[in-house]
Amino acid sequence: MTRITVVVVVLALALSAIRAGKEEAARKDVPARVAVVLSVGGLGDGSFNDLAFAGLKRAITEFGVEGIVGEPADHAEDEKYLELYAREGYDLVVAVGFLMKSKLDKVAPHYPETKFLLIDNLSDCENVRSYSFREHEGSFLVGALAALKSKTGTIGFVGGIEVDLLRKFLAGYVKGARYVRPDIRILKSWAGSFNDPVKGKEKALAQHRQGADVIYQAAGATGNGVIRAASEEGFYAIGVDANQNHMAPGSVLTSMVKHVDEAVYRSSGDIAGGEMSCGILDVGIAEGMIGWALDKYNAALLTEAMKARIEEISAKIVSGEIVVTPDLPGEFE
Amino acid sequence: MILQDVLTATIFAATPLLLAALGGLLSERGGVVNIALEGIMLFGAFAAAAVTLWTGSPLLGIIAGVLTGALVGALHGTACIYLRADHVISGIAVNMFAASGTILLLKVVYGTKGSSPQLGSLKLLGVPLTVHLAVVALAAVPLVWFLLYRTRFGLRLRACGEYPEAADAVGINVHGYRLAGVVLSGVLAGLAGVFLVMTAGSFAKHMSAGRGYIALAALVFGRWRPVAVAIGCLVFALGRGVQDVLELEIGIPPQLSEMMPYLLTLLVLAVWPLIRRGRSAEPPAALGRPFVRG
Numbered sequence: 001m002t003r004i005t006v007v008v009v010v011l012a013l014a015l016s017a018i019r020a021g022k023e024e025a026a027r028k029d030v031p032a033r034v035a036v037v038l039s040v041g042g043l044g045d046g047s048f049n050d051l052a053f054a055g056l057k058r059a060i061t062e063f064g065v066e067g068i069v070g071e072p073a074d075h076a077e078d079e080k081y082l083e084l085y086a087r088e089g090y091d092l093v094v095a096v097g098f099l100m101k102s103k104l105d106k107v108a109p110h111y112p113e114t115k116f117l118l119i120d121n122l123s124d125c126e127n128v129r130s131y132s133f134r135e136h137e138g139s140f141l142v143g144a145l146a147a148l149k150s151k152t153g154t155i156g157f158v159g160g161i162e163v164d165l166l167r168k169f170l171a172g173y174v175k176g177a178r179y180v181r182p183d184i185r186i187l188k189s190w191a192g193s194f195n196d197p198v199k200g201k202e203k204a205l206a207q208h209r210q211g212a213d214v215i216y217q218a219a220g221a222t223g224n225g226v227i228r229a230a231s232e233e234g235f236y237a238i239g240v241d242a243n244q245n246h247m248a249p250g251s252v253l254t255s256m257v258k259h260v261d262e263a264v265y266r267s268s269g270d271i272a273g274g275e276m277s278c279g280i281l282d283v284g285i286a287e288g289m290i291g292w293a294l295d296k297y298n299a300a301l302l303t304e305a306m307k308a309r310i311e312e313i314s315a316k317i318v319s320g321e322i323v324v325t326p327d328l329p330g331e332f333e
Numbered sequence: 334m335i336l337q338d339v340l341t342a343t344i345f346a347a348t349p350l351l352l353a354a355l356g357g358l359l360s361e362r363g364g365v366v367n368i369a370l371e372g373i374m375l376f377g378a379f380a381a382a383a384v385t386l387w388t389g390s391p392l393l394g395i396i397a398g399v400l401t402g403a404l405v406g407a408l409h410g411t412a413c414i415y416l417r418a419d420h421v422i423s424g425i426a427v428n429m430f431a432a433s434g435t436i437l438l439l440k441v442v443y444g445t446k447g448s449s450p451q452l453g454s455l456k457l458l459g460v461p462l463t464v465h466l467a468v469v470a471l472a473a474v475p476l477v478w479f480l481l482y483r484t485r486f487g488l489r490l491r492a493c494g495e496y497p498e499a500a501d502a503v504g505i506n507v508h509g510y511r512l513a514g515v516v517l518s519g520v521l522a523g524l525a526g527v528f529l530v531m532t533a534g535s536f537a538k539h540m541s542a543g544r545g546y547i548a549l550a551a552l553v554f555g556r557w558r559p560v561a562v563a564i565g566c567l568v569f570a571l572g573r574g575v576q577d578v579l580e581l582e583i584g585i586p587p588q589l590s591e592m593m594p595y596l597l598t599l600l601v602l603a604v605w606p607l608i609r610r611g612r613s614a615e616p617p618a619a620l621g622r623p624f625v626r627g
Contacts, residue, residue: 044445071446187581192591196542197448197533198349202342206577209338221448221537228451228534232461247451 030066031272032092034059035085036264037078039097042071045220047241048260052096052119055264062265063272079103086111092271094264095119098165104128115276117267119260120165122280129276131263134284135165136172136326137317138256139216141285141292142238143176144313145254146214147184148306149236156187156212158203158226160194160219168326169218169240169256175324180309187212188332191222200225208235214253216240227252236301245297253301255293262289286318335582339574344467345532347570349374349525351470353548354555354562355477356521360406361557362481363514364494364619366420369409370522371545372431377402377526379435382449382536383442391455391462395527402523403516405431410515414508417623428545436538449536462531466524473521478559490514494617497624507624522548550598556605557616569594 036056038049056067068090070081078100085093086107093114095104098121108116108125116128123130146155157173159166170188177184187210189203200222204215208229215230216238217223223240224247230237231248239245239255246252263283270276283289292310294302316322353370360367380401385394409427412418440446455462481487490510492500497507522545529544530536547569554569555562572593 042446044439044443044447046445046447189577189580192588193542195537195539197535197537197540198529199542201532202346202573202577206338206342207581209341210578210581221540224448224451224535224537225533228532232534 031064032268033066033068033090034092034094034264034268034271035068035070035088035090036094037070037072037081037085037096037100039099040072040074043069046224046244046247047220049096051242051258051260052094052264055261056094056268058261058265059268059272063269065268065272067268075099079107082107082116086114086116089114091115092117092267092276094267096260097121115267115271115278117263119263125278127278129267129278130280131289132280132282133258133290134168134282134324134326135256135258135290136168136175137284137324138258138290138292139169139172140176140179140317140322140324141310141314142216142254142256143173143178144180145176145292145302145306145310146173146216146236146238147177147181148309149253149301150181150184150214152211152213153181153183154185154187154211154213156189156204156207156215158200158207158215158217158219158223159188159190160222161192162190166218167328169216170332171326171328172324173216174329174332176313179313179322185211186332191219194220194222196222197225197228201229204229204237205233208233214238216256218256239293243293243295245293245295249297250301252298254298257291257293259289259291284317285314335578338578339571342574342577343567343571344471345463346573347566348463348467348470349528349544350548350551350566350570351473351563352466352525352528353522353545354551354566355473355559356518356525357548357552358477358518358557358559358562359481359490359521360410360515360518361552361620362494362617363490363511364497364617364622364624365410365413365511365515366424366621367409367515367518368421368424368546368549369405369427370518370525370548371541371543372424372428373402373405373409373519373522374526374529374541374545375431375435375539376405377523378530378540379438379449379526379536380523381527381530382452383438385452385455385530386450389453391452391531392457394452394530395462395524398527398530399520399523402519402521402526404519406516406519406522407512409519410512413515414511414623417625420621432539435536439536439538447538451535452530455531455534463528466528466531469524470528474559474563481559486510486513491617493624494619497619497622501624501626511624547594550594553616554594554598554601556601565597568597 060067094117096119101121118130187207191199204226213235217226218240227237231251236253241258244255357367377398381394381398384397385391412423413420493507493510551565554565
């Protein structure tokens with residue numbers, strides 16, 4: 001019995017020594033340690049979480065920061081992960097997704113030495129930097145492009161669950177389409193789920209039968225069904241968050257890109273450089289955090305005139321000549 | 334024009350429900366409660382996507398989905414029939430196992446937790462596979478009816494679900510027939526999962542999205558009778574089809590069509606005893622009751 005106790009104690013001491021040594025080494029070698037807590041869904045969502053991870057990877061190679069990724073299995077675990085990384089002494093803890101706000105507001109005040117980054121929601125805590133994206137600006141651009149590309153004069157939108165965040169996408173889309181083509185007909189559907197590509201496809205096909213030949217989706221994996229429908233039936237889909245042009249080359253007109261990766265990358269750079277400002281950052285096209293995707297997969301779908309027009313509108317949004325507000329026109333409520 | 338849109342939408346929305354509900358029917362008429370339909374669909378869907386991606390052949394993918402469904406059905410059947418597990422608990426276990434198990438498989442095989450890569454072209458003889466599967470689902474209605482009411486197998490299976498002691502007394506292998514019912518159930522539910530993958534063009538986590546439960550609702554709605562169950566599936570799917578089209582014309586909240594299957598099922602459960610003077614919506618008499626040879 002005593003012998004076992006001795007062995008256990010020795011082992012424990014050895015382990016903690018190794019660990020302490022490691023931590024010390026880590027502190028010496030790296031400019032900063034960054035932990036990213038992903039939103040439920042985790043890696044492989046082809047969008048939000050993958051973007052955050054991509055930003056971290058870039059920060060690791062370019063700034064030499066040490067990084068770790070936490071994947072909570074459900075929202076109840078969010079707080080546990082935030083707390084864990086803060087306690088372990090990470091310099092920057094990133095909370096991905098608007099649902100993290102309440103948990104972050106609880107954890108952040110207890111770790112004043114740690115900096116936090118909140119994506120997609122706003123926090124008042126002193127040691128938190130919050131990013132709020134003006135997705136309606138990017139949606140305005142892809143809405144304009146959809147209206148320019150449409151032959152039928154009817155375009156569509158398929159959303160996941162009807163929440164304020166996604167209503168901003170629809171609002172921008174509607175306004176952008178009407179900006180270039182006031183008489184455009186716009187159909188909208190809410191799938192009621194982010195994990196049902198079959199339903200996404202059904203919604204897209206229903207819109208296509210009603211004449212829509214370009215459909216914008218903001219619906220997570222449900223949206224993959226919209227892209228599938230476009231590639232099978234020969235109309236166009238528009239990707240969201242990440243650049244999804246590659247998912248069905250020739251069928252994805254463009255993607256509304258939201259640079260969650262940039263947010264993680266830039267903040268990691270700031271913390272590695274020694275100084276990271278906190279507070280609320282409202283970012284859009286002007287800050288280079290929102291945009292539209294043009295690459296080899298969709299280049300053939302766009303004429304020079306279309307590209308020029310979208311660039312012109314983009315420049316006008318940056319200069320303030322066009323102001324895109326996130327409120328939804330009444331008839332789309 | 335709009336009518337045609339609604340009909341097309343209805344048939345495709347009904348296909349996975351029909352397959353899963355008829356599967357559930359074969360299991361439950363033999364006496365084994367099968368709320369595992371949701372999980373069996375997910376496993377079948379994953380197998381179909383993985384094998385199609387691996388071999389490049391959607392036909393092999395279909396076979397894999399069906400075999401996987403049969404296997405999971407056999408697992409549920411063995412637990413319920415031979416190990417005398419509670420049918421509902423075994424079913425819940427299968428569903429939870431499938432929900433996280435397929436995510437684990439996604440992670441191991443494709444390194445992601447969201448969706449599999451996109452499948453290539455999913456056509457057979459120039460016609461989308463989903464159309465073939467929709468035809469199979471519609472054809473399954475008379476086939477299941479014939480199997481149950483016009484074959485020796487069907488008669489014996491129903492006997493095992495109604496009064497297993499009597500079936501046993503005349504020399505029927507009750508456990509064997511019940512297992513066969515659950516395995517057939519797995520085949521059909523697996524095929525329902527295959528249809529989802531062939532529609533979406535990839536596997537996504539949790540993509541059965543409650544269709545297994547709607548199929549169960551149709552099973553109760555149709556009071557365990559093939560034609561009535563099929564009508565139930567079509568009615569529920571019609572709700573979806575109408576929703577998809579009407580939402581574009583006049584904004585009706587999607588929650589309305591989401592709750593309709595369950596609401597209608599509750600109505601049938603509540604109203605049926607009234608019109609049939611106190612008789613409940615009669616499930617098979619020995620449903621959920623393990624058979625122990627006395």
